[in-house]
Amino acid sequence: MKVVDCGRARLYDIVGEVFAAAGRRPAMIELGVHKGDNALRLMEALRPRHSVLVDAWSAEALATYSHFDKLPPWILPLTAFERYFGGSLSDQATFDRTYETACQRFAGRGDVEIIRADTISGFAQVRDSHGDGAFDFIYVDANHQYEYVLRDLLYYQHLLSADGVMMLNDCCHSQKGMNQNLGVLEAVGNFMKRADFTPIALTSTDMSDLIIAREGSAVAKALDAAIDASDIGFVEVMPQMLPAAHIRVSPAGKTRVSFA
Ligand SMILES: C[S@@+](CC[C@H](N)C(=O)[O-])C[C@H]1O[C@@H](n2cnc3c(N)ncnc32)[C@H](O)[C@@H]1O
Structure with missing residues:
Protein backbone atom coordinates (compact mmCIF):
# COMPACT_ATOMS: atom_id res chain seq x y z
CA MET A 1 0.00 0.00 0.00
CA LYS A 2 1.27 3.45 -0.89
CA VAL A 3 0.64 6.37 1.45
CA VAL A 4 0.56 9.12 -1.12
CA ASP A 5 1.39 12.77 -0.75
CA CYS A 6 -1.59 14.12 -2.69
CA GLY A 7 -5.31 14.70 -2.37
CA ARG A 8 -8.19 12.65 -3.73
CA ALA A 9 -8.52 14.58 -7.01
CA ARG A 10 -4.99 13.58 -8.04
CA LEU A 11 -5.89 9.95 -7.37
CA TYR A 12 -8.98 10.32 -9.56
CA ASP A 13 -6.60 11.34 -12.37
CA ILE A 14 -4.46 8.26 -11.75
CA VAL A 15 -7.51 5.98 -11.84
CA GLY A 16 -8.68 7.76 -15.02
CA GLU A 17 -5.26 7.29 -16.67
CA VAL A 18 -5.22 3.58 -15.78
CA PHE A 19 -8.67 3.03 -17.31
CA ALA A 20 -7.74 5.04 -20.40
CA ALA A 21 -4.48 3.12 -20.87
CA ALA A 22 -6.46 -0.14 -20.79
CA GLY A 23 -8.90 1.27 -23.36
CA ARG A 24 -11.73 1.15 -20.81
CA ARG A 25 -14.52 3.67 -20.47
CA PRO A 26 -15.67 2.80 -16.97
CA ALA A 27 -19.17 2.62 -15.58
CA MET A 28 -19.20 4.20 -12.14
CA ILE A 29 -21.34 4.56 -9.04
CA GLU A 30 -21.12 7.25 -6.40
CA LEU A 31 -22.75 6.46 -3.04
CA GLY A 32 -23.47 9.75 -1.28
CA VAL A 33 -23.74 12.52 -3.83
CA HIS A 34 -24.85 15.65 -1.95
CA LYS A 35 -24.92 18.46 -4.57
CA GLY A 36 -22.99 16.45 -7.16
CA ASP A 37 -19.73 18.45 -7.09
CA ASN A 38 -17.61 15.38 -6.54
CA ALA A 39 -19.54 13.32 -9.07
CA LEU A 40 -18.72 15.97 -11.64
CA ARG A 41 -15.03 15.87 -10.73
CA LEU A 42 -15.03 12.08 -10.98
CA MET A 43 -16.67 12.29 -14.40
CA GLU A 44 -14.02 14.74 -15.62
CA ALA A 45 -11.20 12.44 -14.49
CA LEU A 46 -12.68 9.04 -15.36
CA ARG A 47 -14.67 9.88 -18.52
CA PRO A 48 -17.23 7.18 -17.58
CA ARG A 49 -19.61 5.74 -20.17
CA HIS A 50 -22.32 5.59 -17.50
CA SER A 51 -22.69 7.00 -13.98
CA VAL A 52 -25.15 6.01 -11.27
CA LEU A 53 -25.53 8.49 -8.41
CA VAL A 54 -27.18 7.13 -5.26
CA ASP A 55 -28.21 9.32 -2.33
CA ALA A 56 -31.15 9.23 0.06
CA TRP A 57 -31.30 13.03 0.20
CA SER A 58 -33.29 12.53 3.36
CA ALA A 59 -33.13 13.87 6.91
CA GLU A 60 -34.09 10.41 8.12
CA ALA A 61 -30.88 8.86 6.69
CA LEU A 62 -28.81 10.91 9.14
CA ALA A 63 -30.75 9.72 12.19
CA THR A 64 -28.23 6.89 12.73
CA TYR A 65 -25.39 9.38 13.24
CA SER A 66 -25.17 8.34 16.91
CA HIS A 67 -27.03 5.44 18.50
CA PHE A 68 -26.99 6.99 21.95
CA ASP A 69 -29.74 9.17 23.45
CA LYS A 70 -27.09 11.36 25.02
CA LEU A 71 -24.49 12.38 22.46
CA PRO A 72 -21.00 11.36 23.74
CA PRO A 73 -18.78 14.41 24.33
CA TRP A 74 -16.32 13.52 21.52
CA ILE A 75 -19.07 13.65 18.86
CA LEU A 76 -20.23 16.99 17.50
CA PRO A 77 -23.98 17.57 17.24
CA LEU A 78 -25.46 17.43 13.73
CA THR A 79 -26.03 21.19 13.93
CA ALA A 80 -22.24 21.54 13.44
CA PHE A 81 -22.66 20.39 9.83
CA GLU A 82 -25.54 22.66 8.82
CA ARG A 83 -23.26 24.93 6.84
CA TYR A 84 -22.05 22.03 4.67
CA PHE A 85 -25.61 20.84 4.05
CA GLY A 86 -27.03 24.35 3.64
CA GLY A 87 -29.69 24.20 6.36
CA SER A 88 -31.09 22.30 9.32
CA LEU A 89 -30.42 18.56 9.18
CA SER A 90 -33.74 17.81 10.82
CA ASP A 91 -35.58 19.68 8.08
CA GLN A 92 -36.33 17.60 4.98
CA ALA A 93 -36.42 20.80 2.90
CA THR A 94 -32.61 21.05 3.26
CA PHE A 95 -32.22 17.71 1.49
CA ASP A 96 -34.90 18.48 -1.09
CA ARG A 97 -32.87 21.54 -2.07
CA THR A 98 -29.59 19.62 -2.48
CA TYR A 99 -31.44 16.92 -4.45
CA GLU A 100 -32.77 19.62 -6.80
CA THR A 101 -29.27 21.08 -7.21
CA ALA A 102 -27.86 17.65 -8.11
CA CYS A 103 -30.74 16.97 -10.54
CA GLN A 104 -30.29 20.33 -12.27
CA ARG A 105 -26.55 19.74 -12.54
CA PHE A 106 -27.04 16.54 -14.57
CA ALA A 107 -30.32 17.44 -16.28
CA GLY A 108 -30.64 16.11 -19.83
CA ARG A 109 -27.67 13.74 -19.51
CA GLY A 110 -28.56 10.26 -20.71
CA ASP A 111 -25.31 8.88 -19.27
CA VAL A 112 -26.22 9.87 -15.68
CA GLU A 113 -28.78 7.97 -13.59
CA ILE A 114 -29.87 9.50 -10.30
CA ILE A 115 -31.33 7.18 -7.68
CA ARG A 116 -32.92 8.80 -4.65
CA ALA A 117 -32.81 5.95 -2.13
CA ASP A 118 -30.81 4.68 0.80
CA THR A 119 -27.79 2.75 -0.44
CA ILE A 120 -29.30 -0.68 0.18
CA SER A 121 -32.60 0.01 -1.63
CA GLY A 122 -30.41 1.63 -4.30
CA PHE A 123 -28.30 -1.53 -4.50
CA ALA A 124 -31.36 -3.64 -5.31
CA GLN A 125 -32.40 -1.20 -8.05
CA VAL A 126 -28.92 -1.05 -9.59
CA ARG A 127 -28.47 -4.83 -9.46
CA ASP A 128 -31.87 -5.36 -11.10
CA SER A 129 -31.16 -2.99 -13.96
CA HIS A 130 -27.41 -3.55 -14.51
CA GLY A 131 -26.51 -6.91 -12.95
CA ASP A 132 -23.49 -8.11 -10.99
CA GLY A 133 -20.03 -7.00 -12.09
CA ALA A 134 -21.40 -4.19 -14.28
CA PHE A 135 -19.32 -1.38 -12.73
CA ASP A 136 -15.64 -0.51 -12.87
CA PHE A 137 -15.49 2.16 -10.19
CA ILE A 138 -17.48 2.74 -7.00
CA MET A 166 -13.43 1.09 -5.06
CA MET A 167 -12.57 4.31 -3.34
CA LEU A 168 -13.60 5.41 0.14
CA ASN A 169 -13.80 8.95 1.43
CA ASP A 170 -13.08 10.00 5.03
CA CYS A 171 -11.14 6.79 5.69
CA CYS A 172 -9.15 7.95 8.69
CA HIS A 173 -8.74 8.02 12.42
CA SER A 174 -8.32 11.62 13.50
CA GLN A 175 -9.72 14.17 15.88
CA LYS A 176 -11.89 15.57 13.12
CA GLY A 177 -13.05 12.06 12.22
CA MET A 178 -13.88 11.22 15.83
CA ASN A 179 -15.89 14.44 16.04
CA GLN A 180 -17.99 13.10 13.14
CA ASN A 181 -18.22 9.57 14.58
CA LEU A 182 -16.52 8.10 11.49
CA GLY A 183 -16.18 4.34 11.19
CA VAL A 184 -14.84 4.14 7.63
CA LEU A 185 -11.27 2.99 8.40
CA GLU A 186 -12.51 0.37 10.86
CA ALA A 187 -15.13 -0.86 8.38
CA VAL A 188 -12.69 -1.26 5.51
CA GLY A 189 -10.31 -3.13 7.83
CA ASN A 190 -13.09 -5.60 8.60
CA PHE A 191 -14.14 -5.77 4.93
CA MET A 192 -10.66 -6.74 3.80
CA LYS A 193 -10.65 -9.70 6.20
CA ARG A 194 -13.90 -10.89 4.62
CA ALA A 195 -13.27 -10.12 0.96
CA ASP A 196 -10.39 -10.45 -1.51
CA PHE A 197 -9.57 -6.74 -1.66
CA THR A 198 -6.29 -5.03 -0.89
CA PRO A 199 -5.48 -1.36 -0.23
CA ILE A 200 -3.60 0.36 -3.05
CA ALA A 201 -3.23 4.01 -1.99
CA LEU A 202 -4.14 6.10 1.02
CA THR A 203 -3.86 9.88 0.90
CA SER A 204 -1.67 11.38 3.60
CA THR A 205 -4.38 13.89 4.47
CA ASP A 206 -6.94 14.24 7.20
CA MET A 207 -10.30 12.78 6.11
CA SER A 208 -8.14 10.54 3.88
CA ASP A 209 -9.25 8.81 0.70
CA LEU A 210 -8.39 5.15 0.13
CA ILE A 211 -8.29 3.15 -3.12
CA ILE A 212 -8.90 -0.59 -2.89
CA ALA A 213 -8.98 -3.26 -5.60
CA ARG A 214 -9.11 -7.06 -5.79
CA GLU A 215 -5.92 -8.70 -4.68
CA GLY A 216 -3.71 -9.73 -7.63
CA SER A 217 -6.01 -8.05 -10.18
CA ALA A 218 -4.57 -6.41 -13.27
CA VAL A 219 -6.03 -3.07 -12.18
CA ALA A 220 -4.37 -3.33 -8.75
CA LYS A 221 -0.99 -3.82 -10.46
CA ALA A 222 -1.69 -1.07 -13.01
CA LEU A 223 -2.66 1.46 -10.32
CA ASP A 224 0.45 0.66 -8.33
CA ALA A 225 2.63 1.02 -11.43
CA ALA A 226 0.90 4.30 -12.39
CA ILE A 227 1.63 5.85 -8.98
CA ASP A 228 5.23 4.57 -9.24
CA ALA A 229 5.57 6.30 -12.60
CA SER A 230 3.95 9.55 -11.44
CA ASP A 231 5.49 12.52 -9.64
CA ILE A 232 3.45 11.75 -6.50
CA GLY A 233 5.59 11.27 -3.38
CA PHE A 234 4.74 8.19 -1.33
CA VAL A 235 5.82 5.82 1.39
CA GLU A 236 5.12 2.14 0.91
CA VAL A 237 3.84 0.08 3.84
CA MET A 238 2.48 -3.44 4.30
CA PRO A 239 -1.26 -3.55 3.55
CA GLN A 240 -1.85 -5.11 6.99
CA MET A 241 -0.86 -1.78 8.51
CA LEU A 242 -3.91 0.05 7.18
CA PRO A 243 -6.06 -0.33 10.33
CA ALA A 244 -3.24 1.21 12.42
CA ALA A 245 -3.25 4.42 10.37
CA HIS A 246 -4.04 7.60 12.25
CA ILE A 247 -3.63 11.28 11.60
CA ARG A 248 -0.96 13.14 13.46
CA VAL A 249 -1.24 16.93 13.55
CA SER A 250 2.04 18.87 13.88
CA PRO A 251 2.27 21.94 16.14
CA ALA A 252 2.10 24.02 12.94
CA GLY A 253 -1.20 22.34 12.06
CA LYS A 254 0.14 20.08 9.28
CA THR A 255 -1.67 16.74 9.11
CA ARG A 256 0.15 13.52 8.23
CA VAL A 257 -0.67 9.81 8.34
CA SER A 258 1.23 7.95 11.06
CA PHE A 259 1.44 4.26 11.93
CA ALA A 260 3.47 4.83 15.11
C1 LIG B 1 -20.51 13.57 2.63
S1 LIG B 1 -21.94 13.64 1.64
C2 LIG B 1 -21.36 13.11 0.07
C3 LIG B 1 -20.46 14.07 -0.58
C4 LIG B 1 -19.97 13.78 -1.96
N1 LIG B 1 -19.63 12.41 -2.21
C5 LIG B 1 -18.74 14.66 -2.16
O1 LIG B 1 -17.61 14.17 -2.08
O2 LIG B 1 -18.94 15.86 -2.37
C6 LIG B 1 -22.83 12.27 2.21
C7 LIG B 1 -24.14 12.05 1.50
O3 LIG B 1 -24.60 10.75 1.83
C8 LIG B 1 -26.01 10.76 1.93
N2 LIG B 1 -26.38 9.63 2.77
C9 LIG B 1 -26.17 9.47 4.10
N3 LIG B 1 -26.60 8.27 4.51
C10 LIG B 1 -27.10 7.64 3.41
C11 LIG B 1 -27.66 6.36 3.17
N4 LIG B 1 -27.81 5.46 4.15
N5 LIG B 1 -28.05 6.05 1.92
C12 LIG B 1 -27.89 6.95 0.91
N6 LIG B 1 -27.35 8.17 1.08
C13 LIG B 1 -26.96 8.51 2.30
C14 LIG B 1 -26.36 12.13 2.49
O4 LIG B 1 -27.65 12.50 2.09
C15 LIG B 1 -25.24 13.02 1.90
O5 LIG B 1 -25.69 13.71 0.76
Whole structure:
Protein backbone atom coordinates (compact mmCIF):
# COMPACT_ATOMS: atom_id res chain seq x y z
CA MET A 1 0.00 0.00 0.00
CA LYS A 2 1.27 3.45 -0.89
CA VAL A 3 0.64 6.37 1.45
CA VAL A 4 0.56 9.12 -1.12
CA ASP A 5 1.39 12.77 -0.75
CA CYS A 6 -1.59 14.12 -2.69
CA GLY A 7 -5.31 14.70 -2.37
CA ARG A 8 -8.19 12.65 -3.73
CA ALA A 9 -8.52 14.58 -7.01
CA ARG A 10 -4.99 13.58 -8.04
CA LEU A 11 -5.89 9.95 -7.37
CA TYR A 12 -8.98 10.32 -9.56
CA ASP A 13 -6.60 11.34 -12.37
CA ILE A 14 -4.46 8.26 -11.75
CA VAL A 15 -7.51 5.98 -11.84
CA GLY A 16 -8.68 7.76 -15.02
CA GLU A 17 -5.26 7.29 -16.67
CA VAL A 18 -5.22 3.58 -15.78
CA PHE A 19 -8.67 3.03 -17.31
CA ALA A 20 -7.74 5.04 -20.40
CA ALA A 21 -4.48 3.12 -20.87
CA ALA A 22 -6.46 -0.14 -20.79
CA GLY A 23 -8.90 1.27 -23.36
CA ARG A 24 -11.73 1.15 -20.81
CA ARG A 25 -14.52 3.67 -20.47
CA PRO A 26 -15.67 2.80 -16.97
CA ALA A 27 -19.17 2.62 -15.58
CA MET A 28 -19.20 4.20 -12.14
CA ILE A 29 -21.34 4.56 -9.04
CA GLU A 30 -21.12 7.25 -6.40
CA LEU A 31 -22.75 6.46 -3.04
CA GLY A 32 -23.47 9.75 -1.28
CA VAL A 33 -23.74 12.52 -3.83
CA HIS A 34 -24.85 15.65 -1.95
CA LYS A 35 -24.92 18.46 -4.57
CA GLY A 36 -22.99 16.45 -7.16
CA ASP A 37 -19.73 18.45 -7.09
CA ASN A 38 -17.61 15.38 -6.54
CA ALA A 39 -19.54 13.32 -9.07
CA LEU A 40 -18.72 15.97 -11.64
CA ARG A 41 -15.03 15.87 -10.73
CA LEU A 42 -15.03 12.08 -10.98
CA MET A 43 -16.67 12.29 -14.40
CA GLU A 44 -14.02 14.74 -15.62
CA ALA A 45 -11.20 12.44 -14.49
CA LEU A 46 -12.68 9.04 -15.36
CA ARG A 47 -14.67 9.88 -18.52
CA PRO A 48 -17.23 7.18 -17.58
CA ARG A 49 -19.61 5.74 -20.17
CA HIS A 50 -22.32 5.59 -17.50
CA SER A 51 -22.69 7.00 -13.98
CA VAL A 52 -25.15 6.01 -11.27
CA LEU A 53 -25.53 8.49 -8.41
CA VAL A 54 -27.18 7.13 -5.26
CA ASP A 55 -28.21 9.32 -2.33
CA ALA A 56 -31.15 9.23 0.06
CA TRP A 57 -31.30 13.03 0.20
CA SER A 58 -33.29 12.53 3.36
CA ALA A 59 -33.13 13.87 6.91
CA GLU A 60 -34.09 10.41 8.12
CA ALA A 61 -30.88 8.86 6.69
CA LEU A 62 -28.81 10.91 9.14
CA ALA A 63 -30.75 9.72 12.19
CA THR A 64 -28.23 6.89 12.73
CA TYR A 65 -25.39 9.38 13.24
CA SER A 66 -25.17 8.34 16.91
CA HIS A 67 -27.03 5.44 18.50
CA PHE A 68 -26.99 6.99 21.95
CA ASP A 69 -29.74 9.17 23.45
CA LYS A 70 -27.09 11.36 25.02
CA LEU A 71 -24.49 12.38 22.46
CA PRO A 72 -21.00 11.36 23.74
CA PRO A 73 -18.78 14.41 24.33
CA TRP A 74 -16.32 13.52 21.52
CA ILE A 75 -19.07 13.65 18.86
CA LEU A 76 -20.23 16.99 17.50
CA PRO A 77 -23.98 17.57 17.24
CA LEU A 78 -25.46 17.43 13.73
CA THR A 79 -26.03 21.19 13.93
CA ALA A 80 -22.24 21.54 13.44
CA PHE A 81 -22.66 20.39 9.83
CA GLU A 82 -25.54 22.66 8.82
CA ARG A 83 -23.26 24.93 6.84
CA TYR A 84 -22.05 22.03 4.67
CA PHE A 85 -25.61 20.84 4.05
CA GLY A 86 -27.03 24.35 3.64
CA GLY A 87 -29.69 24.20 6.36
CA SER A 88 -31.09 22.30 9.32
CA LEU A 89 -30.42 18.56 9.18
CA SER A 90 -33.74 17.81 10.82
CA ASP A 91 -35.58 19.68 8.08
CA GLN A 92 -36.33 17.60 4.98
CA ALA A 93 -36.42 20.80 2.90
CA THR A 94 -32.61 21.05 3.26
CA PHE A 95 -32.22 17.71 1.49
CA ASP A 96 -34.90 18.48 -1.09
CA ARG A 97 -32.87 21.54 -2.07
CA THR A 98 -29.59 19.62 -2.48
CA TYR A 99 -31.44 16.92 -4.45
CA GLU A 100 -32.77 19.62 -6.80
CA THR A 101 -29.27 21.08 -7.21
CA ALA A 102 -27.86 17.65 -8.11
CA CYS A 103 -30.74 16.97 -10.54
CA GLN A 104 -30.29 20.33 -12.27
CA ARG A 105 -26.55 19.74 -12.54
CA PHE A 106 -27.04 16.54 -14.57
CA ALA A 107 -30.32 17.44 -16.28
CA GLY A 108 -30.64 16.11 -19.83
CA ARG A 109 -27.67 13.74 -19.51
CA GLY A 110 -28.56 10.26 -20.71
CA ASP A 111 -25.31 8.88 -19.27
CA VAL A 112 -26.22 9.87 -15.68
CA GLU A 113 -28.78 7.97 -13.59
CA ILE A 114 -29.87 9.50 -10.30
CA ILE A 115 -31.33 7.18 -7.68
CA ARG A 116 -32.92 8.80 -4.65
CA ALA A 117 -32.81 5.95 -2.13
CA ASP A 118 -30.81 4.68 0.80
CA THR A 119 -27.79 2.75 -0.44
CA ILE A 120 -29.30 -0.68 0.18
CA SER A 121 -32.60 0.01 -1.63
CA GLY A 122 -30.41 1.63 -4.30
CA PHE A 123 -28.30 -1.53 -4.50
CA ALA A 124 -31.36 -3.64 -5.31
CA GLN A 125 -32.40 -1.20 -8.05
CA VAL A 126 -28.92 -1.05 -9.59
CA ARG A 127 -28.47 -4.83 -9.46
CA ASP A 128 -31.87 -5.36 -11.10
CA SER A 129 -31.16 -2.99 -13.96
CA HIS A 130 -27.41 -3.55 -14.51
CA GLY A 131 -26.51 -6.91 -12.95
CA ASP A 132 -23.49 -8.11 -10.99
CA GLY A 133 -20.03 -7.00 -12.09
CA ALA A 134 -21.40 -4.19 -14.28
CA PHE A 135 -19.32 -1.38 -12.73
CA ASP A 136 -15.64 -0.51 -12.87
CA PHE A 137 -15.49 2.16 -10.19
CA ILE A 138 -17.48 2.74 -7.00
CA TYR A 139 -16.97 5.76 -4.75
CA VAL A 140 -18.24 5.06 -1.22
CA ASP A 141 -19.24 8.24 0.60
CA ALA A 142 -22.76 7.87 2.05
CA ASN A 143 -23.41 7.06 5.72
CA HIS A 144 -19.96 7.08 7.42
CA GLN A 145 -20.85 4.99 10.47
CA TYR A 146 -19.08 1.63 10.83
CA GLU A 147 -21.97 -0.76 10.25
CA TYR A 148 -23.23 1.23 7.26
CA VAL A 149 -19.89 1.49 5.47
CA LEU A 150 -19.21 -2.20 6.04
CA ARG A 151 -22.66 -3.03 4.69
CA ASP A 152 -22.16 -0.80 1.63
CA LEU A 153 -18.81 -2.50 0.90
CA LEU A 154 -20.17 -6.02 1.37
CA TYR A 155 -23.15 -5.37 -0.91
CA TYR A 156 -21.59 -3.20 -3.58
CA GLN A 157 -18.52 -5.43 -4.12
CA HIS A 158 -20.90 -7.64 -6.13
CA LEU A 159 -21.57 -4.85 -8.61
CA LEU A 160 -17.86 -4.35 -9.25
CA SER A 161 -16.13 -6.04 -12.20
CA ALA A 162 -13.15 -8.34 -11.52
CA ASP A 163 -10.87 -5.46 -12.51
CA GLY A 164 -12.87 -2.81 -10.70
CA VAL A 165 -11.76 -0.15 -8.24
CA MET A 166 -13.43 1.09 -5.06
CA MET A 167 -12.57 4.31 -3.34
CA LEU A 168 -13.60 5.41 0.14
CA ASN A 169 -13.80 8.95 1.43
CA ASP A 170 -13.08 10.00 5.03
CA CYS A 171 -11.14 6.79 5.69
CA CYS A 172 -9.15 7.95 8.69
CA HIS A 173 -8.74 8.02 12.42
CA SER A 174 -8.32 11.62 13.50
CA GLN A 175 -9.72 14.17 15.88
CA LYS A 176 -11.89 15.57 13.12
CA GLY A 177 -13.05 12.06 12.22
CA MET A 178 -13.88 11.22 15.83
CA ASN A 179 -15.89 14.44 16.04
CA GLN A 180 -17.99 13.10 13.14
CA ASN A 181 -18.22 9.57 14.58
CA LEU A 182 -16.52 8.10 11.49
CA GLY A 183 -16.18 4.34 11.19
CA VAL A 184 -14.84 4.14 7.63
CA LEU A 185 -11.27 2.99 8.40
CA GLU A 186 -12.51 0.37 10.86
CA ALA A 187 -15.13 -0.86 8.38
CA VAL A 188 -12.69 -1.26 5.51
CA GLY A 189 -10.31 -3.13 7.83
CA ASN A 190 -13.09 -5.60 8.60
CA PHE A 191 -14.14 -5.77 4.93
CA MET A 192 -10.66 -6.74 3.80
CA LYS A 193 -10.65 -9.70 6.20
CA ARG A 194 -13.90 -10.89 4.62
CA ALA A 195 -13.27 -10.12 0.96
CA ASP A 196 -10.39 -10.45 -1.51
CA PHE A 197 -9.57 -6.74 -1.66
CA THR A 198 -6.29 -5.03 -0.89
CA PRO A 199 -5.48 -1.36 -0.23
CA ILE A 200 -3.60 0.36 -3.05
CA ALA A 201 -3.23 4.01 -1.99
CA LEU A 202 -4.14 6.10 1.02
CA THR A 203 -3.86 9.88 0.90
CA SER A 204 -1.67 11.38 3.60
CA THR A 205 -4.38 13.89 4.47
CA ASP A 206 -6.94 14.24 7.20
CA MET A 207 -10.30 12.78 6.11
CA SER A 208 -8.14 10.54 3.88
CA ASP A 209 -9.25 8.81 0.70
CA LEU A 210 -8.39 5.15 0.13
CA ILE A 211 -8.29 3.15 -3.12
CA ILE A 212 -8.90 -0.59 -2.89
CA ALA A 213 -8.98 -3.26 -5.60
CA ARG A 214 -9.11 -7.06 -5.79
CA GLU A 215 -5.92 -8.70 -4.68
CA GLY A 216 -3.71 -9.73 -7.63
CA SER A 217 -6.01 -8.05 -10.18
CA ALA A 218 -4.57 -6.41 -13.27
CA VAL A 219 -6.03 -3.07 -12.18
CA ALA A 220 -4.37 -3.33 -8.75
CA LYS A 221 -0.99 -3.82 -10.46
CA ALA A 222 -1.69 -1.07 -13.01
CA LEU A 223 -2.66 1.46 -10.32
CA ASP A 224 0.45 0.66 -8.33
CA ALA A 225 2.63 1.02 -11.43
CA ALA A 226 0.90 4.30 -12.39
CA ILE A 227 1.63 5.85 -8.98
CA ASP A 228 5.23 4.57 -9.24
CA ALA A 229 5.57 6.30 -12.60
CA SER A 230 3.95 9.55 -11.44
CA ASP A 231 5.49 12.52 -9.64
CA ILE A 232 3.45 11.75 -6.50
CA GLY A 233 5.59 11.27 -3.38
CA PHE A 234 4.74 8.19 -1.33
CA VAL A 235 5.82 5.82 1.39
CA GLU A 236 5.12 2.14 0.91
CA VAL A 237 3.84 0.08 3.84
CA MET A 238 2.48 -3.44 4.30
CA PRO A 239 -1.26 -3.55 3.55
CA GLN A 240 -1.85 -5.11 6.99
CA MET A 241 -0.86 -1.78 8.51
CA LEU A 242 -3.91 0.05 7.18
CA PRO A 243 -6.06 -0.33 10.33
CA ALA A 244 -3.24 1.21 12.42
CA ALA A 245 -3.25 4.42 10.37
CA HIS A 246 -4.04 7.60 12.25
CA ILE A 247 -3.63 11.28 11.60
CA ARG A 248 -0.96 13.14 13.46
CA VAL A 249 -1.24 16.93 13.55
CA SER A 250 2.04 18.87 13.88
CA PRO A 251 2.27 21.94 16.14
CA ALA A 252 2.10 24.02 12.94
CA GLY A 253 -1.20 22.34 12.06
CA LYS A 254 0.14 20.08 9.28
CA THR A 255 -1.67 16.74 9.11
CA ARG A 256 0.15 13.52 8.23
CA VAL A 257 -0.67 9.81 8.34
CA SER A 258 1.23 7.95 11.06
CA PHE A 259 1.44 4.26 11.93
CA ALA A 260 3.47 4.83 15.11
C1 LIG B 1 -20.51 13.57 2.63
S1 LIG B 1 -21.94 13.64 1.64
C2 LIG B 1 -21.36 13.11 0.07
C3 LIG B 1 -20.46 14.07 -0.58
C4 LIG B 1 -19.97 13.78 -1.96
N1 LIG B 1 -19.63 12.41 -2.21
C5 LIG B 1 -18.74 14.66 -2.16
O1 LIG B 1 -17.61 14.17 -2.08
O2 LIG B 1 -18.94 15.86 -2.37
C6 LIG B 1 -22.83 12.27 2.21
C7 LIG B 1 -24.14 12.05 1.50
O3 LIG B 1 -24.60 10.75 1.83
C8 LIG B 1 -26.01 10.76 1.93
N2 LIG B 1 -26.38 9.63 2.77
C9 LIG B 1 -26.17 9.47 4.10
N3 LIG B 1 -26.60 8.27 4.51
C10 LIG B 1 -27.10 7.64 3.41
C11 LIG B 1 -27.66 6.36 3.17
N4 LIG B 1 -27.81 5.46 4.15
N5 LIG B 1 -28.05 6.05 1.92
C12 LIG B 1 -27.89 6.95 0.91
N6 LIG B 1 -27.35 8.17 1.08
C13 LIG B 1 -26.96 8.51 2.30
C14 LIG B 1 -26.36 12.13 2.49
O4 LIG B 1 -27.65 12.50 2.09
C15 LIG B 1 -25.24 13.02 1.90
O5 LIG B 1 -25.69 13.71 0.76
